[in-house]
Structures are given as structure tokens and as C-alpha cells.
Amino acid sequence: MNHSPVEPVSDDLWTVMSTATAVRRYRDEAVPDHTLQKCLTAASWAPSGGNGQPWRFVVLDSPELRALVTIAAQRTWEVMKDFYRLPDITDGADDPKSRTLRTMAEHMRVGGGAPALVLFCVQPQRGTTELQQGGSIFPAVQNFLLAARSQGLGAAITLWQDACDAELREAVGIPDGWKIATLLTVGWPKGRHHRVRRKPLAEVAVQDRWDRPWTPASAGLSASSAPSTQR
Numbered sequence: 290m291n292h293s294p295v296e297p298v299s300d301d302l303w304t305v306m307s308t309a310t311a312v313r314r315y316r317d318e319a320v321p322d323h324t325l326q327k328c329l330t331a332a333s334w335a336p337s338g339g340n341g342q343p344w345r346f347v348v349l350d351s352p353e354l355r356a357l358v359t360i361a362a363q364r365t366w367e368v369m370k371d372f373y374r375l376p377d378i379t380d381g382a383d384d385p386k387s388r389t390l391r392t393m394a395e396h397m398r399v400g401g402g403a404p405a406l407v408l409f410c411v412q413p414q415r416g417t418t419e420l421q422q423g424g425s426i427f428p429a430v431q432n433f434l435l436a437a438r439s440q441g442l443g444a445a446i447t448l449w450q451d452a453c454d455a456e457l458r459e460a461v462g463i464p465d466g467w468k469i470a471t472l473l474t475v476g477w478p479k480g481r482h483h484r485v486r487r488k489p490l491a492e493v494a495v496q497d498r499w500d501r502p503w504t505p506a507s508a509g510l511s512a513s514s515a516p517s518t519q520r
């Protein structure tokens with residue numbers, strides 16, 4: 290992995306996209322409304338089917354809702370631990386997998402105590418598949434994440450809401466028929482921003498045939514702007 294420092298704040302789209310990793314550890318510092326507003330505005334600029342914008346972005350801030358998120362996160366951790374048969378995370382192992390696991394465990398322990406929480410809800414449009422419904426909310430999520438990263442914030446997509454779906458619906462007053470797509474935790478990162486680690490483009494971009502790698506006639510992305518790390 291490339292550990293070269295990355296700028297904490299950036300208006301350069303390539304820098305932002307290539308360093309918008311999931312951030313799960315936050316400083317104990319509030320996210321100012323004007324910063325959150327920029328993220329929410331970016332979310333509201335996303336495309337959606339027929340420009341229907343069938344979304345609500347619910348900022349969760351009351352102690353009751355935060356407590357509910359903590360319960361959801363902790364329930365998720367219990368299920369995850371059993372499902373993946375996770376090893377003891379207190380054994381102090383220092384390999385990347387153990388570190389990520391400890392970070393995830395800590396993220397779920399803190400749960401609703403994250404500096405900011407945003408629930409992304411979508412109203413399924415008539416005749417759409419679940420995949421298409423996701424297509425009318427996850428671009429908004431991604432816009433939010435990029436705006437957050439651009440301002441130096443960190444954020445993580447979570448599916449914790451599934452563990453408290455009925456309680457959250459009731460407490461927020463989510464109308465019947467709407468779905469909760471994701472719950473984002475947001476805050477100022479405790480650590481530094483890093484480059485994303487992804488499969489090489491040659492492994493995922495093909496031309497005409499599934500097994501024929503797409504090869505550029507001439508390099509489009511410069512070496513400095515393309516993500517330099519691979520998974």
C-alpha cells in the first residue's frame with residue numbers, strides 16, 4: 290500500500306476520489322452545520338431515475354436516536370462476530386486484517402456516538418427492481434462521501450440500520466413504503482487519509498469480451514492522478 294501522505298483537504302476531484310476510503314475512527318469534535326450542509330447539498334445533486342429524487346437524508350442527532358443507533362451497531366457486531374467466526378480481537382495482533390477488525394469493533398462499540406449520523410432513505414418507484422432502487426440513492430451517498438472527503442471529513446457507509454429497522458422507522462416517522470438504504474457515520478478522522486486499495490483496472494475493465502482486458506490507446510490518467518495502489 291502507498292503510505293505517502295495525502296492532503297487532508299482538497300478540491301481536486303482525482304485526489305478526492307482516490308482517497309475517499311471508509312473512515313471509522315473520529316476525533317471527539319463536532320461536525321459544523323455548514324460542513325454537513327455542503328455534504329448534504331452534494332448528495333442532493335446526485336442523479337436518480339427520471340430525476341425523481343425519491344430520497345430523504347435524515348440527520349440523526351437526538352440522544353434517543355443516537356442510543357438506537359448504538360443498539361443497532363452492537364447488535365450488528367454480535368451477529369457479525371458469530372457469522373464470520375471472528376477471532377478474539379483483544380489478542381494485540383498487528384497485521385492489517387486484525388487492525389481493521391479492531392477498528393470495526395471500536396466503530397460499532399461507539400455506534401451512535403459518532404460525531405454525525407445520516408440516514409439515507411429512498412422511496413421505491415413503481416415497477417423498479419431493488420437494484421434500480423439502489424441506483425436512485427447510492428449516487429447521493431457517494432456524492433456525500435466525496436464532499437465529506439473534500440472537506441477533510443471521514444465517513445463510513447454502514448448497514449447497521451437493518452438491526453433496528455422497525456425502531457428507527459417508528460422513531461423517525463419513516464412512511465410506509467420507504468426503505469432505509471444506509472446509515473453513514475461521519476466525523477473528523479483520528480488518523481490520516483489514505484489512498485484506496487482496489488483491483489488493477491486491467492482486471493475489471495474489458496473490451497467486447499468478458500475475458501479481454503480493455504487497453505487504452507494512449508494513457509488517459511497520469512500516473513500521479515491514478516490510484517497507485519492495488520488490492
Ligand SMILES: Cc1cc2nc3c(=O)[nH]c(=O)nc-3n(C[C@H](O)[C@H](O)[C@H](O)COP(=O)(O)O)c2cc1C
Pocket residue numbers: 309310311312313393396445446447448449485486
Ligand atoms: C453497500 C455497502 C455496505 C457497507 N457496509 C458497511 C458496514 O456495515 N460497516 C462498515 O464498517 N463498512 C461498510 N461498508 C464500507 C466498506 O467496508 C468499504 O467501503 C470497503 O471495505 C472498501 O474500503 P475503503 O472504502 O476503505 O477503501 C459498506 C460499503 C458498501 C458499499
